[in-house]
Amino acid sequence: MKRPYNFSAGPAAIPEPVLQQAAADMLSWQGSGMGVMEMSHRGKEFMAIYAQAEADLRELLTVPSHFRILFMQGGGLAENAIVPMNLSRGLVTDFVVTGSWSFKSYTEAGKYCTAHVAATSSPECTTLPSPTTWQLSQSPSYVHICTNETIHGVEVHELPDLKTLGCDTPLVIDFSSHVASRPVDWSRVGLAFGGAQKNLGPAGLTLVIVREDLLGHALRECPSAFDYKIVADNQSMYNTPPTWAIYVAGLTFQWLKAQTEGNQTGVAAMNIRNKAKAQLLYDYIDSSQLYVNKVAHDCRSRMNVPFFLRDESRNEAFLSGAKENGLLQLKGHKSVGGMRASIYNAMPLAGVQALVDYMRKFEAAS
Amino acid sequence: MKRPYNFSAGPAAIPEPVLQQAAADMLSWQGSGMGVMEMSHRGKEFMAIYAQAEADLRELLTVPSHFRILFMQGGGLAENAIVPMNLSRGLVTDFVVTGSWSFKSYTEAGKYCTAHVAATSSPECTTLPSPTTWQLSQSPSYVHICTNETIHGVEVHELPDLKTLGCDTPLVIDFSSHVASRPVDWSRVGLAFGGAQKNLGPAGLTLVIVREDLLGHALRECPSAFDYKIVADNQSMYNTPPTWAIYVAGLTFQWLKAQTEGNQTGVAAMNIRNKAKAQLLYDYIDSSQLYVNKVAHDCRSRMNVPFFLRDESRNEAFLSGAKENGLLQLKGHKSVGGMRASIYNAMPLAGVQALVDYMRKFEAAS
Numbered sequence: 014m015k016r017p018y019n020f021s022a023g024p025a026a027i028p029e030p031v032l033q034q035a036a037a038d039m040l041s042w043q044g045s046g047m048g049v050m051e052m053s054h055r056g057k058e059f060m061a062i063y064a065q066a067e068a069d070l071r072e073l074l075t076v077p078s079h080f081r082i083l084f085m086q087g088g089g090l091a092e093n094a095i096v097p098m099n100l101s102r103g104l105v106t107d108f109v110v111t112g113s114w115s116f117k118s119y120t121e122a123g124k125y126c127t128a129h130v131a132a133t134s135s136p137e138c139t140t141l142p143s144p145t146t147w148q149l150s151q152s153p154s155y156v157h158i159c160t161n162e163t164i165h166g167v168e169v170h171e172l173p174d175l176k177t178l179g180c181d182t183p184l185v186i187d188f189s190s191h192v193a194s195r196p197v198d199w200s201r202v203g204l205a206f207g208g209a210q211k212n213l214g215p216a217g218l219t220l221v222i223v224r225e226d227l228l229g230h231a232l233r234e235c236p237s238a239f240d241y242k243i244v245a246d247n248q249s250m251y252n253t254p255p256t257w258a259i260y261v262a263g264l265t266f267q268w269l270k271a272q273t274e275g276n277q278t279g280v281a282a283m284n285i286r287n288k289a290k291a292q293l294l295y296d297y298i299d300s301s302q303l304y305v306n307k308v309a310h311d312c313r314s315r316m317n318v319p320f321f322l323r324d325e326s327r328n329e330a331f332l333s334g335a336k337e338n339g340l341l342q343l344k345g346h347k348s349v350g351g352m353r354a355s356i357y358n359a360m361p362l363a364g365v366q367a368l369v370d371y372m373r374k375f376e377a378a379s
Numbered sequence: 380m381k382r383p384y385n386f387s388a389g390p391a392a393i394p395e396p397v398l399q400q401a402a403a404d405m406l407s408w409q410g411s412g413m414g415v416m417e418m419s420h421r422g423k424e425f426m427a428i429y430a431q432a433e434a435d436l437r438e439l440l441t442v443p444s445h446f447r448i449l450f451m452q453g454g455g456l457a458e459n460a461i462v463p464m465n466l467s468r469g470l471v472t473d474f475v476v477t478g479s480w481s482f483k484s485y486t487e488a489g490k491y492c493t494a495h496v497a498a499t500s501s502p503e504c505t506t507l508p509s510p511t512t513w514q515l516s517q518s519p520s521y522v523h524i525c526t527n528e529t530i531h532g533v534e535v536h537e538l539p540d541l542k543t544l545g546c547d548t549p550l551v552i553d554f555s556s557h558v559a560s561r562p563v564d565w566s567r568v569g570l571a572f573g574g575a576q577k578n579l580g581p582a583g584l585t586l587v588i589v590r591e592d593l594l595g596h597a598l599r600e601c602p603s604a605f606d607y608k609i610v611a612d613n614q615s616m617y618n619t620p621p622t623w624a625i626y627v628a629g630l631t632f633q634w635l636k637a638q639t640e641g642n643q644t645g646v647a648a649m650n651i652r653n654k655a656k657a658q659l660l661y662d663y664i665d666s667s668q669l670y671v672n673k674v675a676h677d678c679r680s681r682m683n684v685p686f687f688l689r690d691e692s693r694n695e696a697f698l699s700g701a702k703e704n705g706l707l708q709l710k711g712h713k714s715v716g717g718m719r720a721s722i723y724n725a726m727p728l729a730g731v732q733a734l735v736d737y738m739r740k741f742e743a744a745s
Contacts, residue, residue, distance in 0.1 A: 034401075
């Protein structure tokens, strides 16, 4: 039976071959007589799973060797505290506030350092302020941006180069909801973090990729389990890691490596496919009379497409019809309303096409 | 094919029916067209899974209504910081140090409050100090004990009644490695915490059960994601919870509820079975010439049984023979050496019998 298309913003769709492999391995991984959830994290079986996942992710995201990859717990929300506890040194930090997520990061950081708003987007979060307009502090410990705002559907399509802005400080990016959907220019990044539950795997795993020279400066109140240096020195095994989530993410990395578009593979292929998926959906929305997306064209997210029905009284009919057509979890975030189609890596072009077909049919019947 | 018996200290064996159900649900939970890992944590499907898991756990552990059940991330190790950030108010706290885990709890707490050692066990951690000998502080914010030391194999068989010790303060118990193996006397407890990966499910889920009146006193530096009041007020969904781990724990709770021994069910049944399992193993060890367990009889753990071969040169032969006989992960913790058999709820009596049979055969061949 064909599975429905799942447009959840996260936890989100996982590639079907990944789920099939996870089910097949459940009682005995590779003849070990143990399921992955039952393995000691220090045994050779799980250590092999871990090493492969880390190596595959490093290859996929072309992470340079002077960056460490950490697999942690706590989610992006906990990182809003963990990042300033590790990187701020209790001094001034700069935040570009462009939506719900960066706003949360900014308010939480204030517990640990002097958090300063360097720029904000428009009140409805439908634009992004140009880096040339940012009011950066004199010597911030770091500058924080959210490169894809899941709720508002705005995405940074080119990372700012802080050096050209006269600021020689690490850039921190919250890339939770578009990690592995496109390449990252690591020359512009000090630290990147993200929850796994959008593009990488199950909830309960948090990815942190951090430049090695930024380790070792945690504030005293930073819990040991969240001190990046301790985590890095112990290969993410200072506390028991979320082993199942790492394993499923690892399967997802292998799936990603096998994806192709034209002569590209892996994240480069996803970049092409994700562009095409987003264009298909935005082009249709822009051409329709019923649907509207309010985000400025140059910062529309390729991953999260919020849209509204001009006649909001038809929202419920839209959602129930979508479900009947095998299109799930399209309701918008409660703080924004309307609809949202999250079209992460695991969503094929055919899924977006099915959504557009349904939207067209629904509009025609209006 | 019969699966081997898995004696891992954690992550540890999971009941086979739980694994089978998890595999069966992988691509579509109850006809929803979504696997559990793919569901929004705020959708009605996962909310139902969550509510059932919480209700089942409350029933299994007979948690009174004035306690809140929190499903968190971070593991027991993170709780070593999170508990004092929430409960200490920055004042004096008392610790009874009886092994590796309580020692870690004590040292971490020192970041947030004045942590004081009220008592310690013998140097090799083979005894437990009687509560009547504890040197409690004047008015500690709480008293912390680890009720089962996984590494050293010592277990508190009766919770202390702090009131009779003249101390009207909350007792905090780290019950990670024996939760749900026996009943808890909640009248003596203020807060209990534990990682799930021993007796409840997969790594990446941390259980906190806390008396309601203890909420709302977090230190300013406590990350919002770990402020118990915020977590409780948001039904553990302030940040995205580890949905898969909660689901598997929920399946384990249903398995537990169905277990019977004599006319007992659930945790009361496990209590009987776990006593019988431990007695079988300890009785054999005590009767043998080759094996030795050094823990005082009145505080031997029913969950974690460390033991040594008097002839340590035979350790490798013991382990490889065990593996050939389908007995996995018996190597002791690196800090203690020797062997360790963890016989959590998921280990049937037949598994312990198989271990004893092998040990007897190995000894006879010596």
